Every structure is written in structure tokens, then in C-alpha cells.
Amino acid sequence: MQQLLQMYQGTLPLQLQPADRVDLISALAFVVSMMEMRHMLPAMEAIAQPLVARLSATLQSPESSNPNEVAACLEQLCALLRSVTPPSAGAAQDPQLAANGGHPCVQMLDKLWDTFAAVFARHGTSSNCMEKLCRCYKHTARNCGDWFRPLVHKLIPQVCQWFTQHPHSCFLYMCNVCLTSFGQNERVGDLLPTFTEAYQRMTQATFTLLNGDGSQLKLVDHPDVVDDFF
Numbered sequence: 001m002q003q004l005l006q007m008y009q010g011t012l013p014l015q016l017q018p019a020d021r022v023d024l025i026s027a028l029a030f031v032v033s034m035m036e037m038r039h040m041l042p043a044m045e046a047i048a049q050p051l052v053a054r055l056s057a058t059l060q061s062p063e064s065s066n067p068n069e070v071a072a073c074l075e076q077l078c079a080l081l082r083s084v085t086p087p088s089a090g091a092a093q094d095p096q097l098a099a100n101g102g103h104p105c106v107q108m109l110d111k112l113w114d115t116f117a118a119v120f121a122r123h124g125t126s127s128n129c130m131e132k133l134c135r136c137y138k139h140t141a142r143n144c145g146d147w148f149r150p151l152v153h154k155l156i157p158q159v160c161q162w163f164t165q166h167p168h169s170c171f172l173y174m175c176n177v178c179l180t181s182f183g184q185n186e187r188v189g190d191l192l193p194t195f196t197e198a199y200q201r202m203t204q205a206t207f208t209l210l211n212g213d214g215s216q217l218k219l220v221d222h223p224d225v226v227d228d229f230f
Helices: 002-011 018-033 037-059 067-083 095-099 104-111 113-123 127-165 169-182 189-211 223-229
Strands: none
Touching (some): 002 018, 002 037, 037 067, 037 095, 037 113, 067 113, 067 127, 104 113, 104 127, 113 127, 127 189, 169 189, 169 223, 189 223
């Protein structure tokens, strides 16, 4: 892995296409998935570090922050969160994962939480950036299964708040991913109040958006929101 990390760092100054960088990180993630459990998170952090540094520098720039560059960084981080899959991750109570603090992708996403919040604060109006941001959450949830559950308690209220500020349809979709995974029958458990409040808040925000100014309905102006809310 150390040799691969050196190779990866050597590619950073190169003029590669965004899709090539995503493929590179997906390949590194495959190798990380074969490592001993205790080495996985440090390896992920080493891969993510240049991307997080670039994101932070862009977001903190007092002049302009390029949404396309932010979106490209998010897409690469998404490839990491989507592709690291420990062989035993399918087991809901895997003792190795539990002994190492849970699924490494959930731990990695938790470490990225403040950075992702800063992305929204700076580029909440960009539908492309928000779509890429939600993909990070979505693919981590689908990759990690039940190990993602501890993050749902803070993710859902955050996404609801974002939707009331900037009603992108991807926020509705993200809530739906969590509902589909954890909201069915006995699986909902202590998440029921969180989901109930989210449904109420997002319903109110959606109908406020679609009602427009009261004289002209905005239903046809927001087809993605209508689709994902339905």
C-alpha cells in the first residue's frame, strides 16, 4: 500500500481526466478492501488527504470557489466511500468490524462531516455540487448496510435543514434512501421520530416551493422535486 500511495501522490500534479482519477481511487479502494481491518481506515485517510486539503483550500478562498473543482473532489471521495468493502462487511454483527470501530467507510464519512457541511455552506445553490455531495452519503449507506445506521440520526435532520434552504431534489432522494434502508416495519426502531419529523418538514418545504407565490403554481417548474417527493 505504501508503494501504491507513492504512485497515487505522483499522479496528483498530472493533467488527468476526472473519470481517470475516479478509476484510480476505485482501484486503490479495492486494494484497501483486502488489507487487515486495522489498516483500512489509515489507508483511506491517506488517499483522502490530498482531496480534503484541496477542498478545504478551495472552500476557504476569499475570492471564488470553483464549483466544478469541488464537484470533482466529491466524486473522487465518493469512489473511495463506495468501493472499500471489507470481506466480512455483510455480517451485521461482524466482531472484527465492531472491534475496529465499525465499517471504515462510516468512520471515514464521519471524519469528513464538517468538510461536507462546508461544501453546502459555500455551494448550496449548485445542483451539481449537491448531487455529488448526496452521492457520497448515498453510496456509503448502500455500501455499509446496517453499519450506516448510527449516522442516520444526524444525517436526516441535516438534510432536512439543507432542503428548507435550497430545495434540491437530491436531498429528498437522500432521505428516501435512508427510509428504504431503515424505515421498514420493525427495522425503524428509535428512528421513527426522526423519520416522522423529516417527512413533515420536507412536505411543508415541498408544498411551499410548489405553491409559489399563491397566484401561479410552480409544479411544472420543479419536476425533479415532484418526482422525488412522490
